[in-house]
Amino acid sequence: xxxxxxxxxxxxxxxRHNAGFCREHFLKHCRDQxxxxxxxxxxxxxxxxxxVAVSGGKDSLALWEILGxxxxxxxxxxxxxxxxxxSQRSAAATREFARSRGLTLHEVDLPGDHGFDVPAAAxxxxxxxxGACGLSKxxxxxxxxxxxxxxxxxxxxNLDDEAAVLLGNVLRWETGYLGRQCPVLPAAPGFARKVKPxxxxxxxxxxxxxxxxxxxxxxxECPMAEGNRHLGxxxxxxxxxxxxxxTKAAFLFGFLERGAPRFAEASATERDALGACAECGSPTxxxxxxxxxxxxxxxxxxxxxxxxxxxxxxxxxxxxxGVAVPEPGxxxxxxxxxxxxxxx
Amino acid sequence: xxxxxxVLRLLERLELNPESVLVIRGDTLVTRDARLADDDTVxxxxxxxxxxx
Numbered sequence: 001x002x003x004x005x006x007x008x009x010x011x012x013x014x015x016r017h018n019a020g021f022c023r024e025h026f027l028k029h030c031r032d033q034x035x036x037x038x039x040x041x042x043x044x045x046x047x048x049x050x051x052v053a054v055s056g057g058k059d060s061l062a063l064w065e066i067l068g069x070x071x072x073x074x075x076x077x078x079x080x081x082x083x084x085x086x087s088q089r090s091a092a093a094t095r096e097f098a099r100s101r102g103l104t105l106h107e108v109d110l111p112g113d114h115g116f117d118v119p120a121a122a123x124x125x126x127x128x129x130x131g132a133c134g135l136s137k138x139x140x141x142x143x144x145x146x147x148x149x150x151x152x153x154x155x156x157x158n159l160d161d162e163a164a165v166l167l168g169n170v171l172r173w174e175t176g177y178l179g180r181q182c183p184v185l186p187a188a189p190g191f192a193r194k195v196k197p198x199x200x201x202x203x204x205x206x207x208x209x210x211x212x213x214x215x216x217x218x219x220x221e222c223p224m225a226e227g228n229r230h231l232g233x234x235x236x237x238x239x240x241x242x243x244x245x246x247t248k249a250a251f252l253f254g255f256l257e258r259g260a261p262r263f264a265e266a267s268a269t270e271r272d273a274l275g276a277c278a279e280c281g282s283p284t285x286x287x288x289x290x291x292x293x294x295x296x297x298x299x300x301x302x303x304x305x306x307x308x309x310x311x312x313x314x315x316x317x318x319x320x321x322g323v324a325v326p327e328p329g330x331x332x333x334x335x336x337x338x339x340x341x342x343x344x
Numbered sequence: 345x346x347x348x349x350x351v352l353r354l355l356e357r358l359e360l361n362p363e364s365v366l367v368i369r370g371d372t373l374v375t376r377d378a379r380l381a382d383d384d385t386v387x388x389x390x391x392x393x394x395x396x397x
Contacts, residue, residue: 001376001377001378010375011373011374012366012375013375013376013377015363020375023372057393059393130394160392161393203391203392203393204365204366206391207366207389207391208366211366211368211372211373211389212372219389221390221392221393221394225393226394228394230394231392231394234392235364235392238363238364238392239361241363242361242362242363
């Protein structure tokens with residue numbers, strides 16, 4: 001196979017583009033896709049402060065590297081989830097990436113700063129761990145960005161992630177989620193802008209980007225994600241993609257262009273019900289936000305293990321974001337931040 | 345596994361979806377039509393992550 005651009009030997013095939021690329025032109029392809037996402041959707045304005053949510057995995061580290069390459073300065077935020085050796089190894093990969101490039105990395109530790117970890121949250125709520133994990137991430141990324149005065153939170157969600165979430169939401173007709181599934185969620189009182197600059201790249205491409213640029217990401221999968229619903233959606237979409245290349249991109253991009261506007265009203269209806277959390281000030285649909293309720297159950301003195309009638313199954317993970325709410329007060333986040341000068 | 349073969353045939357034999365993996369030979373990637381010799385050693389790296397953010 002030859003590179004579509006220079007006709008030299010290809011190192012990767014990207015079937016949805018019906019193309020092969022050599023190393024040089026593949027890296028350019030990836031950076032061009034991110035540049036296009038940033039420009040088309042006005043993700044970052046000049047002078048804005050960007051915080052990248054980094055996990056040590058391929059997507060977030062590739063995103064951090066590409067933003068730097070494109071001249072979009074960004075600091076990193078690592079969230080320690082307390083998932084045993086996996087968390088230790090992902091933290092080590094993230095710190096080494098930041099150290100070797102002289103980047104600033106902030107860290108928040110769920111067990112150390114909030115008194116519980118993801119396995120404890122899953123046990124306390126008797127729910128799948130990915131629900132508690134996603135809820136904690138969304139809350140703490142936003143809360144930290146607000147506390148440290150960042151304008152934008154950038155996450156490493158890629159085309160595969162977005163297509164899988166879309167499929168899950170379509171299969172259950174989650175109209176509220178469909179109304180706000182977008183690579184950009186605008187800033188609003190209580191919310192930093194959230195952007196997903198990798199939404200035009202598949203995860204096969206982000207992994208290849210890391211391998212070809214020598215980014216030492218954590219390859220192992222989170223042990224708590226094994227067999228989850230999201231992976232099931234991805235496997236189904238990969239099956240379709242193998243038979244019909246371009247299916248995932250057509251599904252996602254077609255939805256964003258022609259489907260999402262039809263669900264905007266459902267999202268706006270939920271927005272009207274948001275207020276400020278009595279515990280931490282974050283936007284919430286109830287008196288206390290889902291994260292503070294989760295913390296109370298997982299780490300509180302009366303650590304609950306039973307669902308109550310007033311907190312039905314599912315309530316803990318329904319944390320709306322990216323919508324207008326009254327300005328809440330300050331939030332409590334403990335940080336260990338460090339500018340990490342490059343060695344040499 | 346006996347060679348020579350192609351990356352795509354190897355993945356088919358292993359019942360792996362080419363959309364879900366990358367194949368690495370030495371220090372670089374190889375495309376699905378690349379030929380593999382008897383004594384080649386390759387790494388097949390899964391690329392699917394389970395977190396949805």
